[in-house]
Amino acid sequence: MAMLVEIIISALLVIGGIFGLVGSFGMIKLQDTLQRLHAPTKAATLGVGGVLLASMLYFLLIKGHLSFHELLITLFLFLTAPISGHFIAKAYMARRVRETELPPSGGDYGWAAYNDPPAQPEDDKTA
Template structure:
C-alpha cells in the first residue's frame, strides 16, 4: 500500500512542477498583460495546489498526521486567484491604454468596465472624463 501512496505523491509533485513551469514560462513569454494574466492565475495555481495536496497526502499516509493546513491554503489560493486576476485586468483596462489594443469580448457588447452604469466603474469613467476635459481646457 505504501507504493500506491508514493506513486500518487510523486505524480502530484510532477504535475505540480509541470504546471508551475508552464505558468512561469507563460508569464515570461506571453505578449501582452491581458494574456500574461492567465499564466499565474491558472497554470501556477494548479501547480501550487497539486504540491500542497501531495504534502497533505504524504503526512497523512506516512506520519499518521492528518493536517488540513495544506487544504486550507489550497482553497485560499483557488479562491483568491480569480479575484486578483479580475482586479489586475480591470486596472489594466482603466489605465491609459488604447481600447483598440484590447481583445474584444465575445458577443456584441463591450467590456463592462467601459460601459457606464454597469458597475462601480461608471464613477471612475466619469472622473477620467472630467480630468480629460480639464486638461483640454
C-alpha cells in the same frame, strides 16, 4: 499499499512542477498583460495546488495525521487567485480606456460629452 501511495504523491509533485514551470514560462514569453494574466491564475495555481495536495496526502497517509496548514493554504490560494486576476484585468482595461478614449479638449468631461446629439444646421431663411 505504501508503494501505490508514494507513486500517487510523486505523480502529484511532478504534475505540480510541470504546471509551475509552464506558468513561469508563460509569464516570460507572453507579451500582453491580459495574456500574462492566465499564467499565474491558471497554470501556477494548479502547480501549487498539486504540490499542496501531494503534501496533504503524504501527511495523511504516511504520517497518519491531517495537516490543516496545507488545507488552509489551498483554500486561500483558490479563493484569492481569481480575485487578483480579476483586479489585474480591470486595472488593465481601465488604463487602456483612459489612454485611448479621451474626450476632446476644452469640453465637458462627463457623460454628456459622449452622448450629446450632433448639432443640426440652421436653415438660411433670409432670402
